[in-house]
Amino acid sequence: MPILGINYEKCIICRICIKTCTRSLFDENDKGEIIFADPLNICNLCGHCIARCPEDAILYENIGQANFFESVNNPEIIVPYDHIYKFLTAHRSIRRYKKEKVPNDILAKVFDAMQCAPTARNMRTESYAILSVDEQIMALSDAVQEEISKTPGLKEIYADRLTEAKKVFKSPIFFDAPHVIIVASRFDNEIEVSNIGIIVTYGRLAAQALGLGTCWNGLTQWAMGVNSEIKKMTGVRGKKFGVFIIGYPDMTFYRTAPRSKKPIKGL
Ligand SMILES: Cc1cc2nc3c(=O)[nH]c(=O)nc-3n(C[C@H](O)[C@H](O)[C@H](O)COP(=O)(O)O)c2cc1C
DSSP, rough: OOEEEEOOOTTTOOHHHHHHOTTEEEEOOOOOOOEEETOOOOOOOOOHHHHHHHTEOOOOOOOSSOOTTTTTTTTHHHSSSSHHHHHTTTOOBBBBBBBSSSOHHHHHHHHHHHHTTTGGGGGEEEEEEEEEHHHHHHHHHHHHHHHHTTSSTTHHHHHHHHHHHHOOSSGGTTOOOOOEEEEEESSSHHHHHHHHHHHHHHHHHHHHHHTOOOOOOOHHHHHHHHHHHHHHHHOOSSEEEEEEEEEEEEEOSSSSSOOOOOTTTOO
């Protein structure tokens, strides 16, 4: 069990863990000690007990490391609203890339950020993969293009466009991006779609903060879902997928793209 119990040398019996645990797994025994018990194995490893213990007295293993940094309790100091708003309005889908590959240590930062994403019930059912071999990316692009070109509803929108794009790009589906990232879940629930969507968004925003560009690739997600041969080409197993391309952007923006405001009921 990853939560091992309490370090009694540190515990000051403030009872914050008792108030924090949504599954009531902390209690006080007859001796007035705090205890952790999970006989039904229902702890979902949300880690809030660890994050909220003022004395760092919760013992745990095999669930990563909790970090302390200034402003951990005031993230608005790290990124004030004005900054994040500008950052978000400057976020664009990038469809022109430099040829150079992104170094592994930079890509690792994107994957690290994705793994900060919340998932329903902290299930974390996702798995990750990256394709970086141009020939593999090209073959996948061709297969997705072919699938689109024979699918009513999509072929009318995309087939001619993609045929034209193939004259410019070797992998028109991926705009010749140097890498394709795939997030997969082995479960077939709708909630997995939400989980994956949030994970992909964390990755894309982290990539932007690293000077990288990305573009979501719904077409490949769809193709992986309807054609098992295409899924096989990616080497990824699963039932639900998130796909995005990533690389160094080769486009310049002079302003943000306009977005009309939606009416908000109740505000
Ligand atoms: C779920 C999702 C799937 C998308 N799939 C594709 C895709 O397959 N190909 C593509 O070129 N762009 C794709 N996009 C990018 C959208 O076209 C783009 O986000 C939108 O036009 C707004 O532009 P912006 O991201 O630059 O603000 C996708 C975006 C989302 C959110």
